[in-house]
Amino acid sequence: MSEVVVKELCAVLFPLLSRRGRRLRAEQYLRGLLSATGRKSIRNIAAQVGGPGIEQSLHHFITSSAWPWRPLRAALAGYMENTVAPVAWVVRPLDIPKAGSHSVGVDEHFAPHLGQVYRGQQAQGVWLTSPELSAPVNWRMVVPEPWITDSGRRKQADVPGDLRPESREECAVSAVLQMVQGWDMPARPVLLDMRQGPVLAATSRLSTAGVSFLARVSPSCRLLVADPASPGHRAGALAAQRVANMVTGRRTPVPWHDVVRGTPRTTTATTVPVVLPGGARPRQLSLLAEWADPAGPCSGLWLTNMTSASLFSLLRLSKLEDRTETDFARIGSRAGLRDFAGRSFCGWHRHMTLASIAHTATALSTNG
Template identity: 65%
Template sequence: MTAPHQGGIPVGADASNDIVAELCTVLFSLLSRRDRRLRAEQYLRGLLTTPGRKSIRNIAAQLGGSAVEQSLHHFISSSVWDWQPLRIALANYLEHTAAPQAWVIRPIHIPKTGKHSVGVDEHFAPHLGQVFRGQQALGVWLASPELSAPVNWRMVLPGPWINDQERREQAEVPEGLGVESADKCAVAAVVQMAQRWSIPLRPVLLDLRRGGISDATGRLAAGGVPFVARTSPWCQMAVADPSLPGYRAGSLPAQRILEVIKGLRVPVAWRDAARGNTLRTTLAAAVPVALPGPSGARPRRLLLLGEWTNPVQPSSHLWVTDMTHLPVGPLLRMAKLSGRVEEDFARIGNRAGLRDFVGRSFSGWHRHMTLASVAHTAISLGACA
């Protein structure tokens, strides 16, 4: 049955109309002009009801045709409203409705065949194990065991988009943005939230298996953001507790450290989002380590966390964290919130239009992603209602 609706635009089966109406009231009241508030609600409801690709043209066809298309195109691509206050308000809304326990950074790769959309270049996608042509971005998700939703976005802008003044002007890339790696983009996004957003600080979960773990974790620590970072088995560190095996062995691969202390493993129960939040139990252990800092800096004391899905095999997942006061169980359950994000992105992301912006401008992409994040939130909350 189609949900009741306002303004002649149903929200369909994916989201509760009450939730959508509340989100519109809470968030879009921040837009100073009535016509912008109307366009924001139209666009949101279009994201929730338009089948297939959520382009402005397809949304307009769902809502009323060419006149609507022109007004929505202006609202997303050419208007001057600021998306940051809406993102902060969305995060605050989720704080009060979803009780998030962590911020989770998830990369998103958006294939593009053309060359004019902002940020399009050759990028490496770790989950695909190959190079693709398109846009690469980082989303920051607020996550609890029950649901997650993205609240902040940062696009990776390669050198050709930063150093070519003509391309910058055509895509309306703001002054002051420079070339950043994906890891630096991720860190910058969460440090901005920690220092400028009026929301409670949460630990950040991120994957640093392919990046500079010392640099990224150092930047997070300097920004006052606690972290749980996925690391590779070959990342070099040293056992920092004199009472543990391997203390005097110097720098060792993380996998080797976990092998010599696996007698400390304990069973930990956690919720598996990929299996309907069913309860699973695996073995885990944590050991104090010293991670080499940048050149000339003292090593930093962290905790190396390992998980064994098969007790006779090497550890299957490894993380480092600066939350050295937390026991193994809460740390592993927090690390598993990244699985909640993966499941929600796979289940909801395309339905909310997170990959679907068709346009060239930097600002247009950010406005679309902000409203697609609201759509994702509406679907997530509706599924939990």
């Protein structure tokens, strides 16, 4: 771990905390996250930075102290923007299995990438991503309806009064829009997974806010072919997979560099002008279809409102998901992104903010 990186992050971010005691606790918590082995509980963190004598102070700092986490997240994003020059925001789901029923947000959740239901918490993280590294800067928890409508549970977990139930996909879009509308930083193209959710509603919210997006969609996603010269025009709503199959003759070999494995790769891909059916004011979109094996089935389908972008730039953008997945696997657990053991909504957000800073410090230290 680079001490220079840790000191710089502390110097840039923690002056935003108004009290000296809070700045001290923030640095202690960060250093504990970076040095503790195993689960990053407050007890383990305290053991690394001062022993049992400060455990209660750190517990109060995370669960009860009133410091706001959003300014730190915005400052972390600004630091990443200046240091790493990210080219995209990648929205990545976080599934946190958890027993019991007292921690905020715990419920039965479906994890599409696992293909199963689990009990625990579910969140969406927005990662600032470049080909070289990525780090999460914003989080939004999926808070199931019982945690909002049950006044007892809501009070117990300190859930804000203005929070409303959101699906996994709605939560992803809300996390992005919070950054676009409230943070003073340049917006980047957003990558997100819409294979399970209401694609029209999500993409409409993003387009209305002026956000460029590349959204992975399911093969069954219904689309209208908008190009009169393309097969399927005037055929009504067709499944995205069928639209892709109808234009296989237009596939183009696209070279790209696998930034995770460090090897050159080539795939075939094409784009088709489409619109989503059902919208009051249909927006022009492009369907990006990819074939990893030219002789095999379509391996990926995305919708984008970046209709003038080149096929190469869209495909290269889609591969940034691999960078985020790799960085989460090698750093995320070590930084404590799944380890908050408290019960409150605010405590979870404060822990996730500092764990995101720990992830950033580790990523920068190992890529410097």
